[in-house]
Amino acid sequence: MNKENLAISISGMSKWYDDFKVLTDIDLSVTFGERIVICGPSGSGKSTLIRCLNHLEEHQKGSIVVDGIELYPGMKNPELVRRTVGMVFQSFNLFPHLTILENCILPQRRALKRSKEQAREVAMKFLERVKIPEQADKYPRQLSGGQQQRVAIARALCMEPKIMLFDEPTSALDPEMVSEVLDTMIELALSGITMLCVTHEMGFARKVADRVIFMDTGQIIESNAPETFFSQPKHPRAKEFLGQIL
Amino acid sequence: MNFMENLFGPFYGNMIGLLLSATRYTIYLSLAAFFGGGLLGLILTVFKISPSRILRWFATGYIWLFQSIPLLMLLFLLGLGVPTFYQIDIPPWLAAGTALTLFTSAYMSEVWRGALESIPTGQWEAGKAVGLTFMQNLCWIIAPQAFRIAIPSTVGFMIQVIKGTSMAYIIDYDDLMRWGKRIANSQLDGAEPFVVFPIVALIYFSLCFPLSLWAKHLEKQARDS
Numbered sequence: 001m002n003k004e005n006l007a008i009s010i011s012g013m014s015k016w017y018d019d020f021k022v023l024t025d026i027d028l029s030v031t032f033g034e035r036i037v038i039c040g041p042s043g044s045g046k047s048t049l050i051r052c053l054n055h056l057e058e059h060q061k062g063s064i065v066v067d068g069i070e071l072y073p074g075m076k077n078p079e080l081v082r083r084t085v086g087m088v089f090q091s092f093n094l095f096p097h098l099t100i101l102e103n104c105i106l107p108q109r110r111a112l113k114r115s116k117e118q119a120r121e122v123a124m125k126f127l128e129r130v131k132i133p134e135q136a137d138k139y140p141r142q143l144s145g146g147q148q149q150r151v152a153i154a155r156a157l158c159m160e161p162k163i164m165l166f167d168e169p170t171s172a173l174d175p176e177m178v179s180e181v182l183d184t185m186i187e188l189a190l191s192g193i194t195m196l197c198v199t200h201e202m203g204f205a206r207k208v209a210d211r212v213i214f215m216d217t218g219q220i221i222e223s224n225a226p227e228t229f230f231s232q233p234k235h236p237r238a239k240e241f242l243g244q245i246l
Numbered sequence: 247m248n249f250m251e252n253l254f255g256p257f258y259g260n261m262i263g264l265l266l267s268a269t270r271y272t273i274y275l276s277l278a279a280f281f282g283g284g285l286l287g288l289i290l291t292v293f294k295i296s297p298s299r300i301l302r303w304f305a306t307g308y309i310w311l312f313q314s315i316p317l318l319m320l321l322f323l324l325g326l327g328v329p330t331f332y333q334i335d336i337p338p339w340l341a342a343g344t345a346l347t348l349f350t351s352a353y354m355s356e357v358w359r360g361a362l363e364s365i366p367t368g369q370w371e372a373g374k375a376v377g378l379t380f381m382q383n384l385c386w387i388i389a390p391q392a393f394r395i396a397i398p399s400t401v402g403f404m405i406q407v408i409k410g411t412s413m414a415y416i417i418d419y420d421d422l423m424r425w426g427k428r429i430a431n432s433q434l435d436g437a438e439p440f441v442v443f444p445i446v447a448l449i450y451f452s453l454c455f456p457l458s459l460w461a462k463h464l465e466k467q468a469r470d471s
Contacts, residue, residue, distance in 0.1 A: 056371055083377040093372035097390050106386055107376035159376060 006065070007032045007163050007194045008053060013062030015048060022048050023059070024218045032162065035195045037205040037226070040215035041241060046198040049215070050165045053196070054078075054085040067162055083111060086156030090168040092148040094140040100127065100151050101136040104158045112159065119158075126154040130184050146177030150184050157188075164188065166197040200245055206230065214238045257436055261429055262445065268425035269449055271339075275411045275421060276453075278343045280404055283350025290355035295362060297380060305355070312352035318413050320345040325417030342414035350407055357403060361396035362388060398465035405454045405461075412450070422449055 008030040015023040023045045030036060038046045051057040052064060055071050055078040064071040067084045095103050104123035108114045114122070127133045130150040132143075140148055149169055156164060166185065170178045182204050189195055189208035199205070205212050205226050212229040214222040216237045222229065230246075233239045250266075251259030293305035312320070325341035328334070365388050373383035415424035426446035430439040 054375060056374060078374070079377045079379050082375055085375075087375040089368060089372065089375075091368055093368040095369065095372070095387055095391075097394075107373075107378065110382045110386060111377035111379075155376065 005032070006030065007034065007067060008196075009063075009065045011063055013052070013059050013064055015045075015052065015057065015059045015061075022218050023052070026062070026220060028213070028220060028223075030163075030194060030196065032194050033192050034210050035189050035208050036197070036211050036213060037209040038196060038198045038213045038215060039200060039202075039205070039241070044215040045218040046215050047167050050087075050167055050196055050198055053163075053165060054082050054087055056087075079111065083159055084161050085163045085165060086159055086161035087165045088149070088152050088156055088167065088169045090172050092140070092145070092152045092172070094148055094151055094155070096140050099137050099139055100132070100143070103140070103151060104155045107155065108158050122158050122160075123154070126157045127151070129157070129187075130154045144177060145173045146180045149173065149177075149181045153181075153184055153188070161193075163194040163196070166195065166199065168198050168200075170199065170201060202230070202246060214241065216241075261437065261442070264429065265422060265425055265445060265449060268420060269422045269453070271420055272408070272411050272422040272450075273453070275339070275342055275346065275414060275419065276404070276408045279346030279350045279407050279411065282343065282347035283354055283407070286347060286351035287354030287358065290351060291358040291362065292384070294355060294359050295384075309352045309355060312348045313356070317345065317349050317410055318416065320349060321413055321417050338414070338417050338419040341417055342411070342419040346407065346410060346414070349410065350403075353403060353406070354400070357399050358392065358396050361392040361399075364395055365391050394468055398461050398468060401457055401461040401464060405457050408453050408457075409450065422446060 006029050008028065010026050010028040013023060013026040014021065026049060038049065040046050048057055052059050052071070053066055055075065058073040059071070060073065066081050069081045069084075071078075071081060094100075095106070098106060101120070101123055104127065105116070105119045108119040108122060109116065112119075124133060124136070127136055130153055132147055132150055132154075135143055135147060135151070140151070143151065153169075169185065170181050173181060178201070182201060185195075185197070185204065186208055195208075197204070197209075209226045211223060212226050213220055214229070214233070214235070214237075216235075222233065222235050222238045224234075229238070230242065233242055250263045253259060254262055290305045290308060293301040294309070296302060315323075321342060324336065324345045325338060328341075329336045369387055369391065370383060373387040378387065411421060412423040414421055415427060418424070423446065426442055429437050430442040
């Protein structure tokens with residue numbers, strides 16, 4: 001596979017927080033349209049890894065190329081890569097001073113310089129897709145957690161990214177709201193967008209993932225199709241992990 | 247000032263009239279310090295949180311410097327020291343306005359930086375993640391949220407500025423304080439310090455108290471929303 005056709009290409013990448021090494025020699029290639037679930041015990045560096053992909057975190061060694069853009073420490077225009085990479089956070093992070101519709105419109109207007117009318121049209125399209133167009137004029141605090149997370153997905157999609165990153169999107173939700181968010185994500189996965197999800201939702205992984213990546217102590221120690229990963233995990237840490245969560 | 251004379255008699259009416267007319271200069275100086283200091287403070291705040299290390303250092307140094315120098319010392323330096331040293335003439339209003347602007351800007355930027363820093367980092371990250379630049383993120387996501395938090399303390403600080411202007415009398419700025427002192431120093435019967443200064447205090451109070459009520463009200467509003 002030619003490197004230019006890769007959505008994401010990471011090689012020999014390491015990251016430190018001061019003296020503490022959080023990621024060690026990460027190698028990972030993701031093709032466009034691929035859906036990847038990243039799992040592993042807490043503190044294994046999963047979130048840090050995907051946060052490196054839109055330059056919310058800087059890596060110190062190795063290389064990361066996202067949609068043809070090389071990321072490096074202190075890079076000048078990280079917003080360029082962020083416009084092709086959408087991100088959904090564990091704690092939603094909607095803008096509390098803006099309505100749902102404005103949350104979806106503002107980034108399009110400012111980052112993509114779309115007209116008001118066009119931004120509004122796109123926003124409504126994606127709010128309909130996540131099935132909450134009727135909440136458009138409310139403020140985030142008036143919505144349930146599940147609804148807020150769906151808005152966050154819509155807000156990211158409004159930028160029409162090629163790649164979507166999910167950082168434990170259901171971990172902060174009450175149990176009864178997890179499925180509405182997962183359903184939205186499954187629907188999105190089936191649309192063919194490139195997805196990287198840090199999640200412990202193994203049902204979701206089985207259903208949509210092309211590959212499951214297992215991380216431990218800052219390294220990728222197993223990477224396999226979900227059927228193989230769940231039925232015959234190779235690494236003892238992976239076996240132990242699956243034993244705990246399944 | 248006929249109204250005052252009718253109300254308080256010719257002597258006190260005249261005195262109060264003089265004090266009130268001097269109060270205008272207290273208000274002018276307060277407004278100049280507030281807007282000058284606010285504008286400069288805003289720039290410093292942006293410097294202070296900007297990604298550039300040099301700008302951050304500059305702002306930090308500036309704030310340290312002007313928070314560590316007593317306002318009175320600044321007034322002396324600008325109103326007496328600089329003119330003597332450089333053999334130039336700086337009118338009292340300019341010296342007083344500059345000193346108060348420097349003083350105000352350092353404090354205001356600290357208030358505003360505090361408000362900006364109280365916004366959760368998740369908001370910055372969400373703004374970055376949707377492709378906003380640092381300035382876009384600051385202007386459209388962070389500042390509007392911080393603004394609501396900072397309003398009460400900003401209004402509260404206006405009170406400090408108004409009271410601070412009273413020190414400008416020391417470099418001959420013709421404000422309420424200076425006229426109060428001038429009248430109190432006169433040998434006229436009925437213009438003794440214990441008569442004049444309470445009146446001066448009452449005028450300062452009537453400038454500050456409404457602001458203090460307003461700040462309280464805004465604080466309550468911010469809490470309820």
